[in-house]
Amino acid sequence: MRRSLPFLWIAFLASVPLWLGDPYFLHVLITTGIFTIAAMSLNLLLGYTGQLSLGHVAFFGIGAYTSALTSLGFDVNIFGLRIVHEPWPVVIGFVMGIVVAGLCGYAIGKLSFKVRGAYFVIVTISFAEVTRLVALNWVELTQGPLALNNIPPFTVSFPGLGEHTLWGKVPNYYVMLVVAVLAYAVIARLVRSRIGRAMIALRENEPLATSVGIDVTRFLVLAAVVSAGIAGAAGGLYAHFVRIIDPDIFLFIYTVTMVIMVVTGGKGTLAGPIVGGLIFGILPVFLRAYASPVAQWIIYGVLMILIVFFLPRGIVPAVRAWWENRMGAAAVERTGAPIERAGADAHS
Amino acid sequence: MIAPPSSAHAALSIEHVSAHFGGLTAIADMTFTVDDGELVSLIGPNGAGKTTAFNVITGFLKPTQGEVRYRGISLSGLKSHEVANLGLVRTFQKTSVFGANTVFDNVLIGVHRHGTSSVWGTLLALPRVREEERRLREEAWEILDFVGLAKRAGELGGALPYGDQRLLEVAVALAARPTLLLLDEPVSGMNASETISFINLLGKIRQRGVTVLLVEHDMHLVMNVSDRVVVLNYGKIIAEGAPAEIQRNPEVVRAYLGQGVKRA
């Protein structure tokens, strides 16, 4: 039963476009999914290694711009050197977006070893602001505030069936879902492994972790690279779905949105960012009839404060604790180590 | 399970090590050795520099002067995780476990350095990686059985009674499979019966061929288990020798007078 549960979830999510008639709502679900992927990636850094990166939107934006520019092509002049890039297929752009975002993650991860705590937070914010200002001012490459328009949508090609361009919402929903499932699988595999345990160990007690031979730099950098790469993938999805991006994609408020999703759902849990992502992705649909966007933001802010006050660990851990309490089960099932005693009898 | 010692002489040598904090001298020109398979205790009044010595040996602190060698390899400039990977594993004076993780997970984190799984192998869940994971889990259970914490495997590290937390610390360190184990006041806070079972455990650890460097205030324990005792006072070594000699050494007695020798 437990093993098939993820597949049931995927089957349910895959069935959504079949019975959901409202295209607006499907649109909301796609953007919600994209931001949930970004929140999942943030959770790897924030939840598992305990590094609060408040510049996460930079990786999202870098992924979006890289993917868009690779597939649109560009013609720029850098210090007299003219660089012309012909448009490439969207899929290659998407992969490039992940790679470039991952490289930036590598740089930030290296930095996080030098500067920690409040300093790290501010360095990451600064990094995101610099990327925003570059996107705004390097008009030749990015069109600046005029935005990159007409970004091509995803194309898929099957052998023998030719190439298809994904214009509609339903195919884009499935592309998002595939990326989301892959991202979830990558994160889940990592955090439930020896590698993930090392990250958790660093978060919980760094001196003790290093004393048993865990290399801080290696695992922080690894977490940052994977996290940035997945955020870049989310950015690429966004660019080719919405098909227009401008420098506002780098605004601090989007990082804050991701942080709210992760913290509300429960940082350091696999389900947390998904729960948080769904709540804050879909909430606007219900709120828009009653509240202006500005009022919605006020509601989010208040919710964030209330959650930190009353559910500091987030919804998922709170629900889990309540459930275990009710069922009288011991709190054994934790990330990375389901206590299943292999060959217990042989030992005792 | 635990690697046997390779040679029978000076495994760890501390050579003319000094450590200063600002104007304060924590250790001054400290020189001593620990042989393979030996149990050496480092004692001295509070503030004598024992924990600083541990920090220097395990790469948590850079010495101002001098060098530490382990089996001929200089530890200068090594980071603490690199020192651990040479087989030197320490515990901490203040109880230090992964409080939010289960006892089992604590030990599973401890076995980290016997794994070699790569990121790609992990992501693809290669058979090799799954086999390794199974092996690491078995090792963790073996360690828990060894220290006698197996029945508490599912409890949170931070929720254990104090004595058991100290035991868990030792388990985490043992999980890293040290050839030299550095214990920083392991029985402080333990009651009498816990201390006695800890002495038994120490014997079992030594049977595995693990060399031990011990910092401890409990003189009864120190005199019982040590092969050799090194006495520090104000950062300087004032005496060194077998427990019986140390107990008779007038300078040691003087250093401890007023401190109140603890004789349990």
Place this chain on the structure above:
Amino acid sequence: MHGPFSASTELDQLLQHIVNALMLGGTYALLGIGLTLIFGIMRVVNFTHGELYAFGGYMIFFLTSAVGVNFYVALVAAMALGVVLGALIELVLLRPMRGADIDTTMLIMIGCWIVLQNTEQMMWGGVAKSIVSPLTTEPLTIGPVSVAWLRVFVFGIAALLIVGTYALIHRTKLGKAMRATFQDRDTAALMGVNVNAINTATFAIGSGLAAAAGALLGAVFVVTPTMGDLAALKAFAIVILGGLGSIKGATIGGFILAFVEELGAGYISSGYRDAMGFLLIIVVLLFKPTGLFARAERIG
């Protein structure tokens, strides 16, 4: 630019940039001191700081335009209201969370920042507001350099407030208690310092300084709901440059940032004016992770 006068023209330009930077630096220092006080004493990364700055701008706008209060009175009132709002935030949001880790309080401050900013947007809309000052628009001209009288006034008030804050910290009983709390809050509490009261006072003073900076710069430029965002980020930059918790560092950091921005905008690219500060942070932290003037932050 050409001909025999080009050298002196360039020198004049440089002088003008330096004067502009000095005028701006005073307000930046004010902004940084408030933030660094709060961080140093309370260990709170205060994301509402930029909103208190915007609040100051809106208060002086509201009082002068809608209520019709005299500009100078409105300036003092804006600062006083900033003190009150800061004290309220501390009492309602931070005091119950005392002892929580730095990330938790940071999240609360982010939530509060969102609420404040959007409330401002709701009340005054997204359109920029300008404040009418009673000072003459005729600039003060000394040799080749000219500067608006308003900017001179703003610099004077900022300098006054900086000196006032120094005096408060070093000459008063409250300042002594604040310094003791900064050194070691547990020991300070044992010595009979009311740490709760110190926290409230610190947050209120820091907020008042931010509101003053906002009111002053709001009068020079315009007031918008998002003016606080960049201000908060710049305040962080200033504080990082000077080293978290160092008042002297924040003062110098404010001037450094103003100089880097002004000269960067003048000689490199005006579009990247606001990016200069952030690049500076990244570079400084790469080479001196604790900032230019502070002791190392204790980690772990």
